[in-house]
Amino acid sequence: MTDYGSDTADDAADVLVLRKGTHGIPIERYADALRDRLPDRTIRLARTPSEEREAIRHAAFVTGMVLEDDLLEVAESLEVFACAYAGTGHLPLDRLEEREVAVTNASGVHGPNIGEHVVGAILWSTRRFHVATRRQRRREWRHYQAHELQGSTVTVVGMGAIGRAVCTRLEPFGVETIGVRYSPEKGGPTDEVIGFEEGPFHEALARTDYLVLACPLTETTRGLVDREALVTIDPNATIVNIARGPVIDTDALVDALRSNWIRSASLDVTDPEPLPEDHPLWNFGNVQITPHNAGHTPEYYDRLADIVAENARRFGADGSDGELKNRVRL
CATH class of the missing domain: 3.40.50.720 (NAD(P)-binding Rossmann-like Domain)
Structure with a gap:
């Protein structure tokens, strides 16, 4: 089930999933795929703008399609952003680099x-x-x-x-x-x-x-x-x-x-x-x-979850972001 409780620094989710989906597939399926792969971790899906702003405040590991500037502004504890797209040019990469946030992408999913x-x-x-x-x-x-x-x-x-x-x-x-x-x-x-x-x-x-x-x-x-x-x-x-x-x-x-x-x-x-x-x-x-449709696949979230779950394990093992898969050079 989706966790809708408010987060504090002590009870922040291990992985926060932002609310924007892709290819018309409900974002809940992505969160569920992560839960299947990380049964011992807390996966939180933020489904409203206010939830996102509150949950990201203390989240260290966040995954999603986009990361808007105003959301990054309140992400006080962010250490890893696992982009759910293969391309990352739409992200505020300069600001993420300044914050020393590690960024990964979905290369290989497509x-x-x-x-x-x-x-x-x-x-x-x-x-x-x-x-x-x-x-x-x-x-x-x-x-x-x-x-x-x-x-x-x-x-x-x-x-x-x-x-x-x-x-x-x-x-x-x-x-x-x-x-x-x-x-x-x-x-x-x-x-x-x-x-x-x-x-x-x-x-x-x-x-x-x-x-x-x-x-x-x-x-x-x-x-x-x-x-x-x-x-x-x-x-x-x-x-x-x-x-x-x-x-x-x-x-x-x-x-x-x-x-x-x-x-x-x-x-x-x-x-x-x-x-x-x-x-x-x-x-x-x-x-x-074709209307930018080559990327559509019903397996998208499952393949993405394989990558992100593995990175969540690596990050959770010692809090290090040095060995993450698909890390983007900033």
Whole structure:
């Protein structure tokens, strides 16, 4: 059951769960998943703004999707914030660093579901299911030409947990893979690994059949797929973006689709986002748009709870935050 009692410094919960959920799944399921994994700890779910403000005052270990400035202001005892998202750019990281609060993320939670989403998007383009859907809608029995994935070259930008999961799921398809990462000397689960330097990246694009964007949005990756990249990439290529919308120059992408510089695009993220109703990207038959939905999985809270519960154990063992999983560098 949810603990709704008021906290003092002596009876503060071992883990405080903030009230915002994600993917339309009740946040109670996350709290329950933590309780299942930490039966000897007190897990408190704060369900109202006033509860949050009161409970966080004496909480050392807090987990949630967001941490607003006004809430951080009253978090007098905070030592660890376990972010329930893989990305942490929305958090007040500077203030957390000043407070010497350890921050962890949910890296690894999305590997299976987004990996499956990417493979599905690639096969959608390869077998041209969008053409079949249009003809079925018209009740038109007419053959069309398709493609074959085997023997293709897939370039995956980003070798984090999601990029690695994509590569693992592509292995049975008999494709050549190129990985793009900041530190290519670290290697990766691909046949070849390169960095973000323009020369090697454009050379890879020239022989790429499927470009998968699975990287964080940084100064390096913002606008990475620009007009030059879209002119350089193989004209029979498909682009799959499950990273962030601004990794692609949207105006250049529209021009590329209108001019047949690429075969197709599958976009789970867009720039702007949400995509306005009158945006031209909606009208291309060879563009698949999903509403930032690749991250949805019914297993989200269970996978997240595995990470956070383990960190709660490590933190509770000696009060140290030095060995936490998925710790974010501040």
